[in-house]
Amino acid sequence: MDIVILVAVIAVVALAAISGLVVSGRKKKAATAGKSADARATATAPAEPHVGEEAAGTAEAPRRTIEEVGLPATEAEAPAAPAPAEPAIETPEPAEGRLVRLRSRLSRSQSSLGQGLLSLLSREHLDDATWEEIEDTLLTADVGVAPTQELVERLRERVRVLGTRTPEDLRGLLRAELLTLVGPDLDRTVHTETRGAVDRPGVVLVVGVNGTGKTTTTGKLGRVLVADGRSVVLGAADTFRAAAADQLQTWGKRVGARTVRGPEGGDPASVAFDAVKEGTDAGADVVLIDTAGRLHTKTGLMDELGKVKRVVEKQGPVDEVLLVLDATTGQNGLVQARVFAEVVDITGIVLTKLDGTAKGGIVVAVQRELGVPVKLVGLGEGADDLAPFEPEAFVDALIGGE
Known part of the structure; x- marks a missing residue:
């Protein structure tokens, strides 16, 4: 019986010891886990500053007042972009010869x-x-x-x-x-002298069909006149073709000639009238008026061309009416010439692209058709390729003479 009690006591003691070891192990694991969590928290959380650390840190930059802060410039106050430089005024090649x-x-x-x-x-x-x-x-x-x-x-x-x-x-x-x-004896002078009123510049009206080089011819003629020492005003009365006024104005700027223009699609007669008035006020020698390139089959537009001439003549007679023809069109150019001659009194012919055709006989044909001389010929795309027509030089070119 004593032995049985002893064995029971030993078993109880052993069980108690084993339970104590298990509890102790669990406490150690919990303590270890707590320490690991504290270490991780210490690594990630910012350290609390100690006394004096804030003073030793980098000082914050002084803040600017509202007066010191520059506000964005408004559109009115913003500096204007530099204006494009005006093209240098050119000295055209002398027209003589x-x-x-x-x-x-x-x-x-x-x-x-x-x-x-x-x-x-x-x-x-x-x-x-x-x-x-x-x-x-x-x-x-x-x-x-x-x-x-x-x-x-x-x-x-x-x-x-x-x-x-x-x-x-x-x-x-x-x-x-x-x-x-x-016809060596024909008068081929481009008349730019004032007739009638002495206080008005000479007026030259340039007419022709679209595509003949009419606006370009007007600009080149301005160069010819400037080369001869004349002061010129250009009238951009071709208000129906996009950029025609810009094109003429560019020609004018190159030689220092003023261009008078109106709104796109505006009244051509009004622009022509203003150009003559501007030339008179400025004391210019010549006013060149570029008209719209009208198809000779459109009666209304041809009538309008007659109106331009009538309105200009309220300030004095037109001194020269030049018809621009494309030499490469041949006989078709003669048809155009006839119709224009019925609307305005043509006084001279300008043949463009004469260097691009072997049909130089058009010079003779158009003079016979209209009874007026060829006064100017275009011989290329260059600015100074418009030349006064000289019969002797033309015939020598035909036969290859010296």
Whole structure:
């Protein structure tokens, strides 16, 4: 019995010891976990500053007052962008002798006419078939039927009288006859002098169909006049074509000429009137008026062109009306010329793109059609490629003479 009690006591003591060990292990684990959590918290949480640390830290920058803070500039106060520099005023090439200087450019396209005629006239026997070839050559160059027949008859007569024909004789003969056909005695002066009222500048009206280079011609003519020492005002009366006024104004700025313009789609007659008034007030020598490029089939627009001329003439007569024709259009240009001549009194012809066609005979044909001379010719895209027409230089370019 005692043994049984002893065994029971030992078992109770052993069980108590084991329970104490388990509880102690759990407490140790809890303490360890607590220490780990405190360590993590210590690592992540900012340390509390100790006494004196705030004073030792970087001082905060002084704050600016509201007066010191610059406010964004308003649109009115913002500095204006620098204005674009005005283009330098150019000195145009002298107009005198300009066609002679450009003759090589002209002869490249025109010499086929003269050389073809010289080749035919150099044949030993000039029979009817040869004379027909000469006629065809002239007609192909747009000389026109009546002038061609006249020239062939004169050539046949002179060749018959001449008899023996050397190359020099033929060249001289052809040059003389072509020069007669072109008309060396016609007055080819561009009249820019005032007629009638002495207190008004000369007025030049520039007319023509779209695409002939009318606005460009007006600008180039301004350069020709400036080169001759004239003061010029440009009138941008082509109010229907987009950027026409800008284009003309650019030409004017290059030579120091003022451009008078109106609103897009405005009354062309009003702009033309204002241009003449501006030229008068400024004491200018010449006013050049660029009109809208009107299709000759549109009666209303042609009537408007007549209105422009009538309104301008309230301040005095128009001194020159120049019709701009594209030399490459040939006979179609003659149709345009007829219609324009019915609306306004054409006093001179400007042939543009003459260097781009072998049909130089249009010079003769258009003069015959209108009874007025070719006064200016365009021989390229350059600013100074508009030249006063000189018959001798033109004929020499045709036949390749010196």
